[in-house]
Amino acid sequence: xxxxxxxxxAAAALILLLALAPVxxxxxxxPFYVTLLSRMMIFALAAVGxxxxxxxxxxxSFGHALYIGVGAYAVGILNFYGIDNGYxxxxxxxxxxxxxxxxxxxxCLRASGIGFIMITLAFAQMFYFLAISFKQLGGDxxxxxxxxxxxxxxxxxxxxxxxxVIFFVLLxxxxxxxxxxxxxxxxxxxxxxxxxxRMRAMGFATWRIKLTAYVLSALVCVLAGVLxxxxxxxxxxxxxxxTTSGDILLMIVLGGLxxxxxxxxxxxxxxxxxxxxxxxxxxxxGNADAFIRDHWAIVLxxxxxxxALYLKDGLYGYLGGGRKAAS
Amino acid sequence: xxxLTVRGLTKFFGGIRATDGLDLDVDSxxxxxxxxxxxxxxxxxxxQLSGELNPTAGVIRLDDVDVTHVPIHRRVHxxxxxxxQITSVFLGFTALENVMLAAQGQRGKTFSFWQPVxxxxxxxxxARSLLARVGLxxxxxTPVSAMAHGAxxxxxxxxxxALQPKVMLxxxxxxxxxxxxxxxxxxxxxxxxxxxxxxxxxxxMDAVFALADRITVVVYGRSIATxxxxxxxxxxxxxxxxxxxxEEPA
Numbered sequence: 001x002x003x004x005x006x007x008x009x010a011a012a013a014l015i016l017l018l019a020l021a022p023v024x025x026x027x028x029x030x031p032f033y034v035t036l037l038s039r040m041m042i043f044a045l046a047a048v049g050x051x052x053x054x055x056x057x058x059x060x061s062f063g064h065a066l067y068i069g070v071g072a073y074a075v076g077i078l079n080f081y082g083i084d085n086g087y088x089x090x091x092x093x094x095x096x097x098x099x100x101x102x103x104x105x106x107x108c109l110r111a112s113g114i115g116f117i118m119i120t121l122a123f124a125q126m127f128y129f130l131a132i133s134f135k136q137l138g139g140d141x142x143x144x145x146x147x148x149x150x151x152x153x154x155x156x157x158x159x160x161x162x163x164x165v166i167f168f169v170l171l172x173x174x175x176x177x178x179x180x181x182x183x184x185x186x187x188x189x190x191x192x193x194x195x196x197x198r199m200r201a202m203g204f205a206t207w208r209i210k211l212t213a214y215v216l217s218a219l220v221c222v223l224a225g226v227l228x229x230x231x232x233x234x235x236x237x238x239x240x241x242x243t244t245s246g247d248i249l250l251m252i253v254l255g256g257l258x259x260x261x262x263x264x265x266x267x268x269x270x271x272x273x274x275x276x277x278x279x280x281x282x283x284x285x286g287n288a289d290a291f292i293r294d295h296w297a298i299v300l301x302x303x304x305x306x307x308a309l310y311l312k313d314g315l316y317g318y319l320g321g322g323r324k325a326a327s
Numbered sequence: 328x329x330x331l332t333v334r335g336l337t338k339f340f341g342g343i344r345a346t347d348g349l350d351l352d353v354d355s356x357x358x359x360x361x362x363x364x365x366x367x368x369x370x371x372x373x374x375q376l377s378g379e380l381n382p383t384a385g386v387i388r389l390d391d392v393d394v395t396h397v398p399i400h401r402r403v404h405x406x407x408x409x410x411x412q413i414t415s416v417f418l419g420f421t422a423l424e425n426v427m428l429a430a431q432g433q434r435g436k437t438f439s440f441w442q443p444v445x446x447x448x449x450x451x452x453x454a455r456s457l458l459a460r461v462g463l464x465x466x467x468x469t470p471v472s473a474m475a476h477g478a479x480x481x482x483x484x485x486x487x488x489a490l491q492p493k494v495m496l497x498x499x500x501x502x503x504x505x506x507x508x509x510x511x512x513x514x515x516x517x518x519x520x521x522x523x524x525x526x527x528x529x530x531x532m533d534a535v536f537a538l539a540d541r542i543t544v545v546v547y548g549r550s551i552a553t554x555x556x557x558x559x560x561x562x563x564x565x566x567x568x569x570x571x572x573x574e575e576p577a
Contacts, residue, residue, distance in 0.1 A: 182443040184431055191417060191428050198415045201377065202432035202490060203403035209437065 071225020256314025
């Protein structure tokens with residue numbers, strides 16, 4: 001069955017736009033946009049990762065910035081000790097991420113609901129303060145990388161190459177997750193969201209299912225962290241501050257929980273609005289422009305409230321990309 | 328042969344004895360009804376048999392295997408499956424997806440991340456035949472949220488059957504059903520005779536006396552009588568405690 005809903009078209013258009021953006025930016029001689037879009041895709045990646053457990057598993061983690069931090073600090077620490085090999089960076093990030101996410105997840109999943117939210121937040125803050133105490137890596141000030149990760153086959157120091165690496169990682173994760181959510185594991189995860197008690201009564205080891213989903217979701221955020229450190233050539237404790245966790249959550253809500261690609265829309269819209277509002281200059285009467293520039297977060301907050309109130313399925317759901325429209 | 332043996336089962340909730348030294352023997356292939364007034368501890372008993380609650384004391388054996396402390400999801404694989412008094416199906420899924428999910432739970436292999444379940448032909452086939460068995464053949468692709476209460480109860484039964492239990496624990500399968508719906512449920516449960524043993528908790532006395540091979544009467548968490556429907560109907564202590572003296576049960 002071919003399903004060309006408005007949502008599918010919007011999703012295809014967004015991916016096409018992201019695929020062509022560097023070409024457009026270089027034609028328009030606006031290389032800055034490559035960096036901005038790279039940033040958008042990195043946060044989109046983190047949001048897609050978190051959404052696996054939020055949208056499909058019903059687990060509200062308020063601490064996923066922790067895993068962005070793990071990815072970023074894996075790059076930062078190895079760079080500090082003079083190891084530039086990108087494969088080593090990724091391997092270290094994924095191994096540390098798996099160990100930390102398994103341990104943290106095992107504790108967090110003893111709780112549910114508000115308890116789960118608070119424990120995930122607490123763990124993220126613990127690691128945030130741990131990063132601040134890394135005096136060799138600049139503590140609070142963060143640490144500037146001497147170079148980006150070295151992958152031999154391609155040269156990340158070129159912003160366009162880095163852009164396409166991020167783009168393909170995002171595409172791969174979306175493809176993998178689109179298979180996963182329809183596979184036995186994904187169906188079981190959705191079952192746990194709806195009625196965990198019944199799932200246990202049908203023979204599912206729900207705790208293991210949820211922990212596995214938690215670790216997978218964390219690892220996607222770890223990858224986002226590796227890419228973020230490379231994009232900014234900088235690692236900082238602020239990557240794992242609770243506000244970052246909150247931003248990713250809001251991106252998902254803005255874009256729509258129930259779909260895989262919704263969070264990508266949310267991340268792009270969120271960072272685009274942040275960019276537009278913080279450099280707002282439309283010549284509005286009075287000091288409106290300056291007010292919006294200085295207090296862009298107020299406007300963004302009002303938008304999130306409006307979306308939460310009036311677009312139950314988020315921006316992408318509004319475009320017709322909801323599960324109902326797609327099935 | 329005894330499928331399920333319960334000895335001295337006791338459950339305290341604080342100072343309250345919800346189950347008080349209860350003994351029960353469910354013979355293989357029997358429909359064994361548990362009746363008793365509200366608050367007698369019937370659901371608490373089912374919760375302990377299924378593994379959702381840990382008993383304070385006592386032993387539960389399935390085919391002579393001690394399952395007293397086996398967690399619920401593993402007990403399913405040993406052959407004890409339950410349904411719920413409050414219909415417990417997955418509203419966001421279609422009827423077929425619900426039964427497939429149950430069948431998947433029974434089969435295991437949940438940690439598979441790539442092949443879509445919808446293309447798993449044996450699983451789909453099994454789910455379809457179970458839906459046909461409970462009379463839901465024409466509601467295969469209906470979202471559960473659009474199904475009537477009676478149909479949801481039938482679906483819940485199909486999901487419990489999908490677990491291929493040796494002993495099926497049904498907690499008030501007729502609850503909230505119309506007369507007509509209860510009658511078709513009775514026919515359906517009769518057709519399951521011999522497929523597995525059934526422990527049936529039910530308030531609908533017509534249904535109980537129509538279906539049960541044996542009946543155990545539970546009052547204050549204790550079994551006060553066990554026997555055939557006929558002997559239970561004529562037991563004076565049962566009539567005093569529960570059935571009511573003045574009314575002749577049909």
